[in-house]
Amino acid sequence: MTGHEEVRRWSRKVPQLSAKVNVIVAFSRAEIEVGANHAGDDLRKEVRMSSSTEETSVRLGAVAADRREDRGPGRSERLPRGLSRRPAPLGRRVSLFIRRTHMYIALFVTPWLAMYALSTIVFNHAAQVDRLYQKIYGPRFDQYVMERQLSYTRTFPAGASLRTKAEEILADLNLNGSFGVEKSQDGLVIARRDPFVPRRITFYPSMHRLVIERQTSRLASILTTLHTQVTYTNKLKRIKAWAASVDLTVATMLLLVLSGLWMWWELKVTRFTGSLFLLMGALLFCAFLFLA
Numbered sequence: 001m002t003g004h005e006e007v008r009r010w011s012r013k014v015p016q017l018s019a020k021v022n023v024i025v026a027f028s029r030a031e032i033e034v035g036a037n038h039a040g041d042d043l044r045k046e047v048r049m050s051s052s053t054e055e056t057s058v059r060l061g062a063v064a065a066d067r068r069e070d071r072g073p074g075r076s077e078r079l080p081r082g083l084s085r086r087p088a089p090l091g092r093r094v095s096l097f098i099r100r101t102h103m104y105i106a107l108f109v110t111p112w113l114a115m116y117a118l119s120t121i122v123f124n125h126a127a128q129v130d131r132l133y134q135k136i137y138g139p140r141f142d143q144y145v146m147e148r149q150l151s152y153t154r155t156f157p158a159g160a161s162l163r164t165k166a167e168e169i170l171a172d173l174n175l176n177g178s179f180g181v182e183k184s185q186d187g188l189v190i191a192r193r194d195p196f197v198p199r200r201i202t203f204y205p206s207m208h209r210l211v212i213e214r215q216t217s218r219l220a221s222i223l224t225t226l227h228t229q230v231t232y233t234n235k236l237k238r239i240k241a242w243a244a245s246v247d248l249t250v251a252t253m254l255l256l257v258l259s260g261l262w263m264w265w266e267l268k269v270t271r272f273t274g275s276l277f278l279l280m281g282a283l284l285f286c287a288f289l290f291l292a
Contacts, residue, residue: 099263102256102259105256105259109248109252112245112246115223116227116249119223119224119226120227122220129220130142133220142221144214144215145213145214145216147199147212149211151208152169152208152209152210153208154168156168163181163233165181165188166181166188167235169188169210177236178194178229178239179191179192184202187203187205188203189202189203193225194225195217195226197217198215198217198221198225200214230242230243230246
């Protein structure tokens, strides 16, 4: 084959090769575009996932921080070495302390508050309670029944008070406790205020006799007895301790009021509505004072 013929043969093949090259280039561009589109979609998905993960981690971090602040001493999570926990702001710590104190004090005085609430209902609705007990136990439900009689020869010094005589009589009968005493025409009447076994002791000095009667205790009498047996004049330590517990209950009620006012004022959303209720309560209380 001569050189001229070889040149003519390759000149005929060049257009075919050029067309094949163009097809290959076109396919390559298409693959690159498709790959770029897929890569962009994957990148956008990763960005969305990372952003949502960051938001979730931020929220979980906030919740964990609140929980860490609510934990008591000695229950906090362990930090890596070289890192120290940043203390909560003073205002937040004071708020948490007041809320916890309010809750624990309320739980502590719950028995006393329940007793005073129920006994006040009995005092306020005494007639209705009596009618209810009459229907259940009969008309003589609150009568005293004879327990025993005995001779009593003790003499008291001149000028001895009624309370001194009553204390000595109860000590001789081994019935020490909260009591009330009054003088009758021919003797001395002692009301032994036992919540579960109320007794009435009558002393007749002219006959040197003691008459001891007892009353069947009911729920209403238990509540009213606990409500009224408050005195520091009794020499018994257990009665003084009960009186001290009542003082403690009163003090904790005042603390509940003050801490409740703090928690109300701390929430800005409830200040206006709370102010209305506080004002209405104060006005109603003052109205009852003038109407009493």
